[in-house]
Amino acid sequence: MRFVIVLFAVLMIASAANAQANPPVSDCRSTAGVSCPSMKISICPQGDFEQIRNGCGGTNDYIWIVVRDIDGNPIPGIPVTDYWMNACDAAQALYLCLNPIAADSLTGFNGRTTFSGDFRAGGCVLTQGLCIAVQGLVLKSVYPDCATNLCLNVVIKGPDLTGPLSRPNGIVNLSDAVIFGFSLGKIPGELGYNACCDYDGDNICGLNDLAAFNLHYQHRCP
Ligand SMILES: [Ca+2]
Numbered sequence: 001m002r003f004v005i006v007l008f009a010v011l012m013i014a015s016a017a018n019a020q021a022n023p024p025v026s027d028c029r030s031t032a033g034v035s036c037p038s039m040k041i042s043i044c045p046q047g048d049f050e051q052i053r054n055g056c057g058g059t060n061d062y063i064w065i066v067v068r069d070i071d072g073n074p075i076p077g078i079p080v081t082d083y084w085m086n087a088c089d090a091a092q093a094l095y096l097c098l099n100p101i102a103a104d105s106l107t108g109f110n111g112r113t114t115f116s117g118d119f120r121a122g123g124c125v126l127t128q129g130l131c132i133a134v135q136g137l138v139l140k141s142v143y144p145d146c147a148t149n150l151c152l153n154v155v156i157k158g159p160d161l162t163g164p165l166s167r168p169n170g171i172v173n174l175s176d177a178v179i180f181g182f183s184l185g186k187i188p189g190e191l192g193y194n195a196c197c198d199y200d201g202d203n204i205c206g207l208n209d210l211a212a213f214n215l216h217y218q219h220r221c222p
């Protein structure tokens with residue numbers, strides 16, 4: 001009998017500790033943002049093109065998130081790989097590698113952390129921005145309505161634009177080179193121009209972009 005009581009007590013303590021360590025995330029009370037008004041990141045599935053910290057022309061930029069529970073209390077200690085981002089517009093959906101983004105740290109006592117490193121994915125998002133998910137929940141906006149996905153003002157470009165299903169597929173290879181080749185030397189308005197191939201944003205798919213494409217050729221998700 002004594003053993004049963006002790007076991008019960010241990011289970012109750014373990015259960016309470018678990019509940020305290022891991023309250024459920026609220027997709028409505030949590031929120032996120034970008035450190036500059038409009039961010040642009042060129043990405044490669046291998047994670048070795050631009051980093052989020054380079055997204056506003058400098059080296060110190062970031063995406064931030066504050067994770068809260070249903071009561072609005074911050075949730076500290078969220079693991080760094082419990083997140084993903086993708087296009088708000090499903091038609092521009094990215095190909096996400098395993099663990100496509102990692103936070104810079106666990107969420108702090110205020111539920112906050114930042115992202116400034118790699119984004120390992122393929123694809124291109126020119127309009128409507130990115131949504132962000134924590135522990136599988138896509139954040140909603142704006143509290144208390146929370147009727148739509150929260151969309152961060154981020155433009156994504158990169159060399160992996162297509163694959164066997166005419167979608168980005170996490171590898172930069174010949175089919176992507178064909179798309180890039182059509183756009184090379186073109187400016188907006190010209191037949192074949194593809195803004196997704198203008199990585200440096202100077203309104204021409206030019207030699208700088210070609211050099212970057214070549215650098216990432218045959219790269220793939222790790
Ligand atoms: Ca591809």
Ligand SMILES: [Ca+2]
Pocket residue numbers: 197198199200201202203204205206208209
């Ligand atoms: Ca360019």
